[in-house]
Amino acid sequence: MRRHALLLAPLVAVPLAAIGCGNTARQEAAVPGTAASASATATTGADGVQEVVVGTTDKFRFGPATVHAHTGRLRIVLIDDGNYPHNIAFSSLHATSATVSGTPGQQRKVLTVTFASPGTYDFVCTYHSSAGMKGRVVVS
Numbered sequence: 386m387r388r389h390a391l392l393l394a395p396l397v398a399v400p401l402a403a404i405g406c407g408n409t410a411r412q413e414a415a416v417p418g419t420a421a422s423a424s425a426t427a428t429t430g431a432d433g434v435q436e437v438v439v440g441t442t443d444k445f446r447f448g449p450a451t452v453h454a455h456t457g458r459l460r461i462v463l464i465d466d467g468n469y470p471h472n473i474a475f476s477s478l479h480a481t482s483a484t485v486s487g488t489p490g491q492q493r494k495v496l497t498v499t500f501a502s503p504g505t506y507d508f509v510c511t512y513h514s515s516a517g518m519k520g521r522v523v524v525s
């Protein structure tokens with residue numbers, strides 16, 4: 386007696402709302418190269434260090450808010466596209482960037498962090514985290 390029907394288990398991907406920090410998990414659909422993408426993948430700089438540019442705005446959002454990277458060093462170039470001061474801080478890594486602002490000469494700061502192992506590393510702007518200015522680096 387054959388039991389082919391058992392092979393027809395439904396191929397349903399169950400959304401797991403519990404993953405990550407509670408936000409929706411739609412970042413994967415972002416179009417690469419879009420200026421205000423919700424997510425971006427770090428590239429490798431000329432010196433071999435991973436790099437990503439993260440913009441900040443007066444709307445208290447990071448762009449991208451989700452960064453994909455690999456283990457090792459990641460150089461984050463923080464850019465202020467508005468007037469308010471912002472920074473980027475990883476509490477789990479005890480790392481906080483200098484503050485960017487709309488003041489000429491203060492609009493670009495660099496923070497280099499090291500991810501020793503895969504995982505999700507949350508970051509915030511310490512000035513505006515309560516306004517939802519948060520993001521994460523997904524390290525694989």
Ligand SMILES: [Cu+2]
Pocket residue numbers: 441445470471472510511512513518
């Ligand atoms: Cu901010």
